[in-house]
Amino acid sequence: MPDGVTPGGPRPLELLALALALAQEAGDLLLRGRAGTVAAESTKSSPTDVVTALDRASEELVGRRLREARPGDGLLGEEGADDVGTSGVRWIVDPLDGTVNFLYSLPNWAVSIAAEIDGTVVAGVVHAPAMGVTYTAALGEGSARNGAALAGSTVTDLSRALVATGFGYTVERRASQVTVLTRVLPRVRDIRRMGAASLDLGAAAAGLVDAYYERGLHPWDHAAGGLIATEAGLRVGGLHGRPVSNDLTIAAPPGLFDALHDLLAADPPADSD
Structure with a gap:
């Protein structure tokens, strides 16, 4: 059994399925929002570190769905969510990675959702709907791009x-x-x-x-x-x-x-x- 997986606890593939569903729903929300006019709502660490209302709406959606599906889990999100939870499972969410790309209608943006058990990441989804690309992985199960198994580069030079x-x-x-x-x-x-x-x-x-x-x-x-x-x-x-x-x-x-x-x-x- 891979490290971080507790006997009788949630399986990585089970958490992956939920992460995928949430990332796809949040991605749909962002695509609909991107079809309108999007403006920077505020900045964080600097004038170039922007956040939009859609960043916050995406994180709120993911948090709400997680509370419905797994109410004891924790949540750490880029836009402020920080709940330790009681189950040993914590979700780590970037509701809109690549906000500047999003603002400029470049397709390189994504919803990123990971699940960790007792501090070990066991499932992850990076969903980029404007690119038509979804990366997925579960601990010990390999990773995939749009369902096709991945193997990284073999370059050594x-x-x-x-x-x-x-x-x-x-x-x-x-x-x-x-x-x-x-x-x-x-x-x-x-x-x-x-x-x-x-x-x-x-x-x-x-x-x-x-x-x-x-x-x-x-x-x-x-x-x-x-x-x-x-x-x-x-x-x-x-x-x-x-x-x-x-x-x-x-x-x-x-x-x-x-x-x-x-x-x-x-x-x-x-x-x-």
């Missing part, structure tokens, strides 16, 4: 790796990330920036890019996508053997991970974000 990354919202963080990028770009095949961490992790799981790294991610950014990448055979971790954290997230094939890690770990920049 950093110079041949197409690497995805993202940038933070504050001026200080962006400046430090550009400094790192100038060190990485000459050493890899090329860089891609798509604007939604959950979809970057899904793309790495599908082998659409060879690897991904980013600093500044929160649990709702990486919980579902990290499981999807891991179940596709990628190594997902942080700096110096530590788990994924706000400091750094790396997802890469096992044969590429160390080279990318060492490049990123060299003289890491400091910032206040």
Whole structure:
């Protein structure tokens, strides 16, 4: 039995089915909202870190459905939900990952929902309805893109790796990330920036890019996508053997991970974000 799964408790596939249904319902809500006029309602960490009424409506919908289906579960959401719960199951939700893309009618946005049991993520969905793409994973069951099983890239040479990354919202963080990028770009095949961490992790799981790294991610950014990448055979971790954290997230094939890690770990920049 995989770690994090309690005998007699909910099965990962059971939680995955619920996560998928919720992500699809929230995605439909967002698609309908996107058909109208969408404006930034407020900002969070900086003027570029925007939130819309639809971000909040999506999280409220997911929270309400979870309370109906599993009233004892906890919920951590990007837009403020933070309930520990009593069941040992907690849901980690990004109700709209890629809000800036969404505002500009770019298709790279998603609803990301993960379920963890006693701190271990056991199910994850990244649903991108405008792209027609849904990534899914359950602990020990593999991961899939639109139902097709995933296996990440097998590239082992950093110079041949197409690497995805993202940038933070504050001026200080962006400046430090550009400094790192100038060190990485000459050493890899090329860089891609798509604007939604959950979809970057899904793309790495599908082998659409060879690897991904980013600093500044929160649990709702990486919980579902990290499981999807891991179940596709990628190594997902942080700096110096530590788990994924706000400091750094790396997802890469096992044969590429160390080279990318060492490049990123060299003289890491400091910032206040």
